[in-house]
Amino acid sequence: MKDSEILEKIKKRDESALDYLYKKNYKMMVKMIIRNNGSEEEAKDIFQDALIVVWQKAYSPDFVLSSKLSTYIYSICQNLWRKELERKSRLTGEQPVEKGESYDLDKQERANIINKCIEDLGETCRKILTYYYFDNLSMNDIAEKLGFANADTAKTKKYKCKKELDNKIKSLYTAKDFLD
């Protein structure tokens, strides 16, 4: 498959483009990271993150590919791995900071509540919201992907789903505050 065809698929939010890129470039990317002191698990994780970056970037109308797609992915992997190595080296040299401990616990608690509420959403609601916020799909695209009558239906559903999620999170968070 040509690079232009892959990019076209990504723009259409066709996930099979990711599968193709993953299979095609796996060996090369993983080797690069393993050669630079990474494990295969870490390499997989970084490579997957790199593909997500491509998924996000290539969707933008301003995106211009100035090299081969595999070269582009390779450079993203290199950058991500460099950052990861820096993060790891910082962690080994750092002392735990006690000051932010309660704040982190609070943040963690909130994160747990939010994640639970997202999990509890119906599949359609979850898809609408993730397509909208992560994949940047328009209401038209969401309607087409999920089989709604039109963009207006998608918009109304999105509004209701978001409201449902917000209300659940707020009610749980308030209850938790009250119990505390």
Next chain:
Amino acid sequence: MDNNFYSQDKIDDFLAGKLSETEKLKFEEYITKDPLVNNEFKLQEEIVNHLKEHRKAELKARLDNINVSATSSYAGLKIAAGIVGTLLLSTALYFSLYNKPAEQPALPLQSMEYQTAPESADLKAPETEALAAPAEELSTVTHAESEPKFEIKRESRVARLKKRSEKQTAETLALSPAFTEVAEPKISDFESEDFHIDPTVHQHKGEIQGSNAAKLDNISVKIGQKKNKDFHYQFFSNKLFLYGKFNEKPYEILELNSKGGRELYLKYEGSYYALKSNQIDIVPLKEIHDKEIIRELESLKK
């Protein structure tokens, strides 16, 4: 319009990146002035970030389920190509052996191997091009080739898939006389007595390499011991690592080439084991039971 609703709507548009630059600036200014809106904005930002993380995790899980160990969907094609290649090889071998005097000893064949060794350098370039391997892999190959080595050379190719004549696909045999554990073989090993044994007896340890006609790349074999890793293997930096007591009994590595790539097999104590060149982790050697492949490997031996 309800002020709260208005804020919610704006927050949502802002987080979804739907505001223009001017609107963004206005909105940022607006939320700093109103602490209630600011708090709501922070919560909404957190929720949206979690939704994004959720989707990201979903896509990563999708990728995780892709089987990358199977090199490609051309496995069937590879086997078919291997069969055709072996047939061609058998034919080439039959004619070459038939035309040779029966009493011709094995040693001259080996001598020829060393005499013709420099020629292989000329043939490396086109084959390397054909492989189109990543640059970093090629550098390893070049390094490996610069060292003197004992080799077991076995190769079958499909003439129609490669731009080479059938003559060049003839199998070359060389023997691995003495294999020192883990360390690279030395030139002095060439003088070892074992070197003069019959090449048809496959009782050798050593390295595998492409034929003189076209060197693909070198794979050094390293033998090592690891706790709980008896009879395991892995490939790393273009080297095959065998874990177990491979220095006690003879083993043999066979190679089948086809369009889809190279298939490597280990023969040990009469059984064949598949070797995947992309196997980075240490895994147990798995015996192959596919009769077709075994037959091809047996015929390759003959």
